[in-house]
Amino acid sequence: MLCNTFHLTEWGCMKRILVTGATGQIGSELVPALRIRYGSENVVATGHKRSPQKAFVEEGPYTVLDVTDIAALAKIVRDFRIDTIFHLAALLSAVAEQNPQAAWKINMEGLFNVLEVSRENGCAVFFPSSIGAFGPGTPRDHTPQDTIQRPNTLYGVCKVSGELLCDYYFSRFGVDTRGVRYPGLISYETLPGGGTTDYAVEIFYQAIQRKEYTCFLREGTYLDMMYMPDAVRAAIELMEADPRSLKHRNAFNVTAMSFAPEELAAQIHKHLPGFTMHYQVDPVRQAIADSWPRHMDDQAARDEWGWQPQFDLATMTEDMIGHLMKKLG
Numbered sequence: 169m170l171c172n173t174f175h176l177t178e179w180g181c182m183k184r185i186l187v188t189g190a191t192g193q194i195g196s197e198l199v200p201a202l203r204i205r206y207g208s209e210n211v212v213a214t215g216h217k218r219s220p221q222k223a224f225v226e227e228g229p230y231t232v233l234d235v236t237d238i239a240a241l242a243k244i245v246r247d248f249r250i251d252t253i254f255h256l257a258a259l260l261s262a263v264a265e266q267n268p269q270a271a272w273k274i275n276m277e278g279l280f281n282v283l284e285v286s287r288e289n290g291c292a293v294f295f296p297s298s299i300g301a302f303g304p305g306t307p308r309d310h311t312p313q314d315t316i317q318r319p320n321t322l323y324g325v326c327k328v329s330g331e332l333l334c335d336y337y338f339s340r341f342g343v344d345t346r347g348v349r350y351p352g353l354i355s356y357e358t359l360p361g362g363g364t365t366d367y368a369v370e371i372f373y374q375a376i377q378r379k380e381y382t383c384f385l386r387e388g389t390y391l392d393m394m395y396m397p398d399a400v401r402a403a404i405e406l407m408e409a410d411p412r413s414l415k416h417r418n419a420f421n422v423t424a425m426s427f428a429p430e431e432l433a434a435q436i437h438k439h440l441p442g443f444t445m446h447y448q449v450d451p452v453r454q455a456i457a458d459s460w461p462r463h464m465d466d467q468a469a470r471d472e473w474g475w476q477p478q479f480d481l482a483t484m485t486e487d488m489i490g491h492l493m494k495k496l497g
């Protein structure tokens with residue numbers, strides 16, 4: 169790993185890491201990966217609403233943190249001499265539409281607090297943006313890295329504002345901010361909570377336990393997706409990348425596959441032949457999905473920091489079913 173001085177912070181030299189929203193879908197897999205790489209005692213996991221995984225508490229530091237409490241955040245950063253924050257705490261798209269006020273507070277105030285504390289303490293910041301940062305005016309196929317971003321969801325408004333705020337803290341204060349635009353994330357460890365792409369996780373549980381699933385998005389709804397091991401690797405590789413090769417920062421398009429619900433169902437059917445899929449469209453989540461890209465162009469991430477997904481639809485499906493069969497008995 170290379171180390172150098174860059175603006176106010178060191179880059180590629182994560183030593184003491186804080187993860188907010190660590191008990192969520194990404195955090196529950198990112199924390200163990202970071203602990204293996206950087207040492208358990210050097211990765212502080214924090215969560216708020218969900219109870220922590222047993223291993224989080226047993227294997228390394230864990231503490232409760234509400235990211236809207238800037239004093240509590242600053243104390244943790246100082247007490248643990250944190251140099252890098254993976255800021256994952258946020259409400260997802262569908263739940264944000266149900267409670268826009270709470271979503272703005274958690275998603276925007278939380279990020280602002282993280283950036284302020286990072287400015288004061290010389291921390292680098294990873295901020296996950298999303299396909300939700302795009303909107304109905306964005307080209308939906310081969311969605312360019314730099315394009316129209318006029319989302320019509322509160323979640324999307326927070327993601328675009330977050331990308332801009334992170335860029336501002338980098339150019340104005342030298343805070344080493346970096347981020348990716350995640351597609352729908354598929355994982356077997358922790359369920360997502362209130363997203364539009366959640367069907368691609370729920371379907372596996374229902375296929376194994378009930379042999380049928382009722383999908384809330386309609387046939388033909390193509391969306392970008394990614395398996396969690398790729399998503400975790402993307403976050404770590406971007407934070408370890410040489411900043412001299414980064415022309416973009418907040419945030420890189422990254423994708424691994426694009427499929428419609430019926431294509432995922434057909435893949436699952438190969439492993440579980442009795443599985444059937446029904447549809448009952450939820451108009452709110454369908455409208456959100458219809459405003460998002462079908463397939464992003466992630467060439468900038470590939471060129472600037474070597475992004476390369478490892479799982480496609482077939483390999484992800486096989487791996488998910490294998491793990492969930494063991495987990496669900």
Ligand code: AKB
Nearest residue numbers: 260261298363364365
């Ligand atoms: C959601 O569906 O809200 C998230 C996302 C794509 O950002 N999974």
